[in-house]
Amino acid sequence: MTSAVAFTSVSRHFGSVRAVDNVDINIAEGEFFAMLGPSGSGKTTCLRLIAGFEQPTAGEISIFGQSAQGVPPYKRQVNTVFQDYALFPHLNVLDNVSYGLMIAGISKKERRIAAEEALELVALPGYGGRKPSELSGGQRQRVALARALVNKPKVLLLDEPLGALDLKLREQMQEELKELQRKLGITFVFVTHDQGEALSMADRVAVFNDGKIVQVGKPEDIYYRPEVPFVADFVGSSNVLPPHVTKEVKGIAVTAAVRPEAVRLGEKGLPATVRSTSFIGTSTRVSLDLGGFQMIALLPKGQIIPSAGERTHVSWADEDIHLMEQADE
Amino acid sequence: MNDRALHTDRSGVLTRISDKLWRNPRLTILLLITLPALWLGIVYLGSLFALLVQSFFSIDEFSGLIIYEFTLKTYGELFTPANFDIIVRTVLMASAVTIAAAIVSFPIAYYAARYARGKWKAIFYLGVMLPLWSSYLVKVYSWKLILAKEGILNWLFETLHLSWLLEAYLSLPIVGGNSLSVSSTGTFLVFLYVWLPFMILPIQAALERVPPSMMEASGDLGATPQQSFRHVLLPLALPGVIAGSIFTFSLTLGDYIIPQIVGSSRRFIGQAVYAYQGTAGNIPLAAAFAVVPIVLMGGYLWVAKRMGAFDAL
Numbered sequence: 001m002t003s004a005v006a007f008t009s010v011s012r013h014f015g016s017v018r019a020v021d022n023v024d025i026n027i028a029e030g031e032f033f034a035m036l037g038p039s040g041s042g043k044t045t046c047l048r049l050i051a052g053f054e055q056p057t058a059g060e061i062s063i064f065g066q067s068a069q070g071v072p073p074y075k076r077q078v079n080t081v082f083q084d085y086a087l088f089p090h091l092n093v094l095d096n097v098s099y100g101l102m103i104a105g106i107s108k109k110e111r112r113i114a115a116e117e118a119l120e121l122v123a124l125p126g127y128g129g130r131k132p133s134e135l136s137g138g139q140r141q142r143v144a145l146a147r148a149l150v151n152k153p154k155v156l157l158l159d160e161p162l163g164a165l166d167l168k169l170r171e172q173m174q175e176e177l178k179e180l181q182r183k184l185g186i187t188f189v190f191v192t193h194d195q196g197e198a199l200s201m202a203d204r205v206a207v208f209n210d211g212k213i214v215q216v217g218k219p220e221d222i223y224y225r226p227e228v229p230f231v232a233d234f235v236g237s238s239n240v241l242p243p244h245v246t247k248e249v250k251g252i253a254v255t256a257a258v259r260p261e262a263v264r265l266g267e268k269g270l271p272a273t274v275r276s277t278s279f280i281g282t283s284t285r286v287s288l289d290l291g292g293f294q295m296i297a298l299l300p301k302g303q304i305i306p307s308a309g310e311r312t313h314v315s316w317a318d319e320d321i322h323l324m325e326q327a328d329e
Numbered sequence: 330m331n332d333r334a335l336h337t338d339r340s341g342v343l344t345r346i347s348d349k350l351w352r353n354p355r356l357t358i359l360l361l362i363t364l365p366a367l368w369l370g371i372v373y374l375g376s377l378f379a380l381l382v383q384s385f386f387s388i389d390e391f392s393g394l395i396i397y398e399f400t401l402k403t404y405g406e407l408f409t410p411a412n413f414d415i416i417v418r419t420v421l422m423a424s425a426v427t428i429a430a431a432i433v434s435f436p437i438a439y440y441a442a443r444y445a446r447g448k449w450k451a452i453f454y455l456g457v458m459l460p461l462w463s464s465y466l467v468k469v470y471s472w473k474l475i476l477a478k479e480g481i482l483n484w485l486f487e488t489l490h491l492s493w494l495l496e497a498y499l500s501l502p503i504v505g506g507n508s509l510s511v512s513s514t515g516t517f518l519v520f521l522y523v524w525l526p527f528m529i530l531p532i533q534a535a536l537e538r539v540p541p542s543m544m545e546a547s548g549d550l551g552a553t554p555q556q557s558f559r560h561v562l563l564p565l566a567l568p569g570v571i572a573g574s575i576f577t578f579s580l581t582l583g584d585y586i587i588p589q590i591v592g593s594s595r596r597f598i599g600q601a602v603y604a605y606q607g608t609a610g611n612i613p614l615a616a617a618f619a620v621v622p623i624v625l626m627g628g629y630l631w632v633a634k635r636m637g638a639f640d641a642l
Contacts, residue, residue: 051545051549052548053545053548053549072548073545073548074548074549074550074551074552074553078549079549079550080546082542082545082546083542084540086540086543086545087546088543088547088561088565090564090565099547099550099552099560100550100551102560103550103551103552103560147550148549148550151551
């Protein structure tokens with residue numbers, strides 16, 4: 001099977017900045033693929049390389065087996081949902097959604113029908129006559145989605161599309177997007193810096209750092225079996241144990257990760273001092289000092305919460321410590 | 330220890346004025362606009378009204394005295410062949426200058442808005458504004474030298490062995506003449522040069538407000554750069570183009586110096602106004618002529634609005 005999008009040693013340098021540095025990706029057809037990373041990690045540049053807004057400095061990109069070398073954006077069968085939505089302010093919603101069809105030369109009647117269908121798909125029927133400025137953020141987001149989907153792209157690119165929405169709307173849209181992707185079977189490439197979003201929606205996640213992909217895998221793998229400390233720390237904010245501590249508890253001098261919810265406080269384990277505690281709703285977050293490095297423990301409701309300055313001990317079940325091959329720095 | 334006060338005890342005249350203004354936003358607005366409103370209201374609108382009133386008077390043809398009675402006779406005089414010619418000529422010139430200015434300005438403005446950064450942006454502003462710093466008359470006279478028979482342009486055509494081309498062009502009716510400096514083409518070139526900054530800056534400001542993602546989105550949806558320009562960039566830049574055209578169009582309509590120095594002896598509205606209110610002493614006709622650009626601009630803006638030029642504002 002050909003992959004929907006394939007990067008072979010792709011780099012994109014801006015002067016001396018290596019925005020994307022020797023990246024290999026294989027995105028399967030029909031996959032919901034997330035690119036996760038902090039800002040400036042190269043994930044958006046990768047998306048723009050697929051869309052054709054950027055050209056690679058080196059390497060090869062192919063879309064459904066065809067080389068994308070020198071192919072301008074308007075000739076690619078991919079569509080983008082922009083971070084700022086980029087709706088055309090001078091056109092109403094219907095004209096925005098049918099823009100791609102208008103360019104393709106489809107008759108006014110047909111594109112009206114298609115655009116109204118697309119608006120129905122994103123649960124905005126009857127909004128065609130409004131101007132983008134009359135819509136809320138969430139509605140604009142849906143229009144941007146409809147405008148891209150109406151062209152029946154082979155790959156849909158989403159650049160942090162939920163970033164500007166409030167929490168409740170974001171969670172709702174996450175479910176809807178996932179549902180939509182399942183229904184349409186289109187390959188989704190989703191860029192985000194929100195690990196929760198990536199883990200909950202994607203079939204596979206690529207974690208970016210400094211223009212490189214540091215790990216690709218299923219959400220569970222990324223979450224429970226990070227291969228490098230960066231992933232452990234960035235995805236799910238695991239506690240990263242330095243090699244000398246791992247040697248103390250496991251006998252091997254490698255970096256290891258322990259999830260905050262697996263950390264237990266009590267009589268046995270490594271001695272620690274409580275630095276601070278904060279209530280975060282479902283649990284209480286305890287920041288601990290272990291003489292040279294920090295750990296975070298998430299204590300569920302019902303446990304005794306220590307106070308700052310208190311001395312305690314830190315332990316975890318043996319299956320909860322995940323050893324990493326080696327440090328990446 | 331003293332109690333924590335709600336307010337700091339800053340006092341003084343300025344502080345008290347600030348406090349007063351903060352509590353009375355209406356007073357602040359009143360203070361802000363009173364002087365300009367008086368200026369505009371009395372000096373500007375008042376004189377405009379006086380002008381309008383004058384245009385409804387007429388002149389006694391024998392004595393040359395103004396008859397202070399309401400009449401439309403003076404406006405009727407605008408439609409005599411000689412006077413109507415002046416109006417048509419001026420409007421055609423203003424339209425040509427405006428269209429040419431928009432075409433020349435757009436790429437410059439686009440470059441400045443989209444690509445110029447830091448130093449280059451400063452150079453752009455300097456380049457556009459610098460001509461405005463030097464005297465208008467100096468610029469116009471320099472152009473007379475450039476366009477003259479002995480001027481650099483003629484010399485260039487001769488050097489390139491293209492004199493025949495220039496000759497052929499100058500022998501054309503309306504646009505031609507004895508040399509460029511006494512042709513309407515010369516007048517057009519000088520108008521275009523002198524008013525260009527007034528077109529570039531509004532277009533640049535309008536383009537600056539178009540996010541780069543607009544053009545990307547259009548391309549992403551399959552539009553070629555030409556299509557993106559037509560369907561997205563131009564509609565979004567249109568308020569800027571219209572703003573610029575208001576400047577170039579009305580400035581050309583009213584100018585009387587450029588056609589005097591560079592151009593044929595055929596007159597423009599500005600020259601007519603100048604002549605009628607001065608040597609001819611026909612203030613009513615001068616006033617009627619002066620009303621023409623106002624009416625034209627009003628009509629132009631109305632049409633522009635009807636066509637949706639300001640929808641993207």
